[in-house]
Amino acid sequence: MKVSQSAILSSRQLEDCAQLGQKLARLRLARRVKQTDAALRAGLSRNTVYRLEKGDPGLAFGQILRYLEAIAPGSTLLDLLSEKDPALLALSAREKTQRVRDLSATELKELDF
Numbered sequence: 472m473k474v475s476q477s478a479i480l481s482s483r484q485l486e487d488c489a490q491l492g493q494k495l496a497r498l499r500l501a502r503r504v505k506q507t508d509a510a511l512r513a514g515l516s517r518n519t520v521y522r523l524e525k526g527d528p529g530l531a532f533g534q535i536l537r538y539l540e541a542i543a544p545g546s547t548l549l550d551l552l553s554e555k556d557p558a559l560l561a562l563s564a565r566e567k568t569q570r571v572r573d574l575s576a577t578e579l580k581e582l583d584f
Contacts, residue, residue: 476528485528491535492526494551499524499542501558512541 499509510520523538
């Protein structure tokens with residue numbers, strides 16, 4: 472009888488799976504690798520990669536490690552979890568920069584001392 476992993480894991484464990492998937496997706500985007508290219512490099516189907524990035528708990532640990540190696544050769548799981556990859560740091564810096572808009576006349580009046 473096939474058992475669904477989602478049914479037997481705690482909510483905290485399911486959240487951890489989802490976070491791992493999000494970190495994998497974020498690393499892939501930071502390194503500007505297409506999902507189909509990463510799947511091909513890892514020897515996985517695109518559907519499996521989609522499930523990995525969504526945090527499906529029913530996938531094998533080896534598949535996660537192969538996918539990580541396909542995205543960032545030489546990276547470890549610890550590197551992924553600590554987000555120390557240079558591409559992730561650059562992505563974070565790009566996300567922090569925002570344009571500053573000019574204040575309206577009303578807002579300038581409010582700030583006038």
